[in-house]
Amino acid sequence: MIPALTPELILYATAIGLTTIGLAGVVLSVHLFRMVLSLVIAEAGVNLMLVLAGYRWDAVAPILTSLGEQPAMVDPVPQAMVLTAIVIGVGVQALAVSILIRIRQRYATLDRWEVAERMDADIAATAGTPRDVSQEAPLGERPLPPIPAKRVDPSGSES
Amino acid sequence: MGNLTGLLFAGGLGFMLLAIAGGLDFGAPPMLIGSAIQAQAPAETGATNIVTSVVLGYRAIDTLGELSILFAAAASAGLVLGRRHTSAGTQTEGGFILRTGGGILFPLMMTIGFYIIFHGHLTPGGGFQGGVILAAAFFLPLLARPGAKLHHSTLSLIEGFAGASFILVGLLALAEGKAFLQPLLIQDTLGQLFSAGTLPLLYLAVGLKVGAELASLLSRLAQTEASQ
Amino acid sequence: MNGALALTIALPLLGAFLLPVLMRVSVAFGVWIGPAILAYGCWILGDLWLTGSMQPFSVALGGFAPPLGINLYADTLALLFALAAQLLGLIFWPFKLDQDSARRQALMLLLVAASTGLALSGDLFNLYVFYELTAVATFGLVAASGTSAAYAATIRYLILSGIGSVLTLFGIALIYGQTGTLNLAHLAQLAPEQLSNELGLAAFLSLLIGIGVKAELFPVNTWVPEVYATASSRLSAFLAGLVSKLALLIILRLLLLVFHQPEAAQVILILGILGVVSGELAAWRAKEMRRMLAFSSIGQLGVLFIAMALPDGQGMLAVLALALHHLVIKSGLFMLADGWGGALQRLRGSAAASPLAAGLFVLFSLSLVGMPPLPGFWAKFTLITELAGQTEPLYLMGLTVFLLATVVEAAYLFRVAAIIYQSAPQERRPDEIPKAGGLSLATAGLFGAGLIATTLLIAPVGDRLQTIAAQAQDVDLYINTVFPATPGASQ
Known part of the structure; x- marks a missing residue:
């Protein structure tokens, strides 16, 4: 039973598809920057979903063009919400990228599991405990490969 | 194997969500508060762009929160990336077209940016859109001449006072015995530039704040990138 | 008096925006702004808590009556948690002074404002x-x-x-x-x-x-x-x-x-x-x-x-x-x-x-x-x-x-x-x-x-x-x- 391919279905499928692709990307990626990009995709999907929540076929943008009788207008509230959500997304992404720059300078990698391992090692070293085996990669006590001597950037190692 | 499971899971999730969202009445939303706002907004806020009256009137506190989020992100990025910037000697200067074009475009972009901000209550556009154009205008010279520096102290001054004036306009309403962030000075001249009372002022604050915030974020990222 | 409720969110935000500028002018003055704002917030909320009739009330922000506008809803539960947010913000205030303290204190003010908002909105x-x-x-x-x-x-x-x-x-x-x-x-x-x-x-x-x-x-x-x-x-x-x-x-x-x-x-x-x-x-x-x-x-x-x-x-x-x-x-x-x-x-x-x-x-x-x-x-x-x-x-x-x-x-x-x-x-x-x-x-x-x-x-x-x-x-x-x-x- 395949439903008819209406514009309605296409738009909803796009919104939900983008959200799903983004979320799947976050879960499946091993590179931290790709995870952030996947989040951007997912956010685009939900923003489309929000706009759709107030959309009408027979209506114009909610701006008065003349006094007197008005044509039907789309719901202005979701548009305002999307504006807010987009700006919030931009702020979070910029912050994410700046943290990623620092991590890359310190750990010389952006691989998700390697960063997690090094973080666990760092936390354990600060606390002075034997390292807990990582929850996500229970492969026993893997010795960490040494950070390559030739760093990607010599200048930004410490701020 | 793990990837396959993940993909199957994601696909199933997508289908489930689609099935659920199919229950929504598309193209004919309930518009419970939407139509009420459409009916009342021109009289209550004096703006012909109803999205503007939602952003700066009905949901002004959301906008304030969103400005705070941008501010928090910029401040956090500042904390993370630090203050000291090594000079960007390694990056090559932009080509002739970029440098000359940047010089020509800068005043034009400033004009357009401010135009969009000031007409936010009349036409599509407003503080966010205009602010982004302003930020781009300031970022362009940075692309053309990587050595150029933005004045971070000036930017943070604009950041601070633009955000503060948004709140102060809101507090002014409170001081007059009205509610916090209530629009003031509404005149009965719908469609004119000076029609929406304090809304254009709020949008000016939003535009300056967004512009300064984004410019400082971008230049910070660019300068750290340059130091690599 | 009920309208002052919005101040518990607005003032920390205002302080956060201005703090980096003020700290550059005078550190000795700047360090007291945050605690002062939070203490004032505690005072407003405590006053509402003690002198109020314990009846819940709603504040329409921007003067637009809900559901069109956004309202703050203050029952005793919300007031209690808003008060806790301001009080804990004061107790856990980042007093440490270094070159980043303006940003850190601004972020803390934002955190407290947002927490108060979460309790009340x-x-x-x-x-x-x-x-x-x-x-x-x-x-x-x-x-x-x-x-x-x-x-x-x-x-x-x-x-x-x-x-x-x-x-x-x-x-x-x-x-x-x-x-x-x-x-x-x-x-x-x-x-x-x-x-x-x-x-x-x-x-x-x-x-x-x-x-x-x-x-x-x-x-x-x-x-x-x-x-x-x-x-x-x-x-x-x-x-x-x-x-x-x-x-x-x-x-x-x-x-x-x-x-x-x-x-x-x-x-x-x-x-x-x-x-x-x-x-x-x-x-x-x-x-x-x-x-x-x-x-x-x-x-x-x-x-x-x-x-x-x-x-x-x-x-x-x-x-x-x-x-x-x-x-x-x-x-x-x-x-x-x-x-x-x-x-x-x-x-x-x-x-x-x-x-x-x-x-x-x-x-x-x-x-x-x-x-x-x-x-x-x-x-x-x-x-x-x-x-x-x-x-x-x-x-x-x-x-x-x-x-x-x-x-x-x-x-x-x-x-x-x-x-x-x-x-x-x-x-x-x-x-x-x-x-x-x-x-x-x-x-x-x-x-x-x-x-x-x-x-x-x-x-x-x-x-x-x-x-x-x-x-x-x-x-x-x-x-x-x-x-x-x-x-x-x-x-």
């Missing part, structure tokens, strides 16, 4: 905005410690919280597409007809997982041990003590007002049980103080979710009592961990070095486990009686898990207490024994004093909590407060 999307503000300010403050591990923990938290906000927005889109409104009171009116279906359930699940990230809900709490181990103790105390409770409060409000499906409560109950099991067992295995506290906090939040799942808000009193109790205890314990961080084995002999801290630790542990007559006992007792009164097997399973978790909790807390009271090993010099002292010990002492005061005044405090819970439970009161004249006809 009566609009779904507005809650989302404040929720994101809390998140971004937290990222900045965690990353501010500047270690590599802190950056890694922040980015992992940021990505998880990004998933959360995507889901939250999705849930909001579903709700708005179905009902056409965002105001919680308005939604409460429309929910029985429009949201008691699969769509409503899906929206609830999206919101639950999305907001659950901050509430340390079971599957989305992997950030908790990492962030609490890398952030400063003061920040961890604020996050574990207050922010998690606020996220929980939002879920509770949504459950009470909008989503009445039995499935919703069951999902919360199951996730709560899983949270208790995973949290307490991980805490038992932990070899480090802060990690132990972080996992134990996951377990405690799981208990709160179990209490929340009781039908028709019967668990309201238990949720309230447990949440406030955990707020005090966890804040105190994290302050002790400030001096006692690191491996548990290093703590041997520290009772002799700082007897007051050891005494406080034992006091907090006893109350957390639920030793009468400490307040923890009464909080847990309320939950046990409510759970035992249920007939459904899932609730009884929750009760069993809860009782077993208490035993595990006692095991790991008293193990630490035993280590503390052991004599120091011979080979260690006295200055190697970690000492808890200074400001953090004083703060922990403050929480300990509060706990003892509550123990002495348990009867009036209990009565007061009962009125608060009854008021928060009353859906009709909520709706009638937001739409005073014409209930039901709010278009």
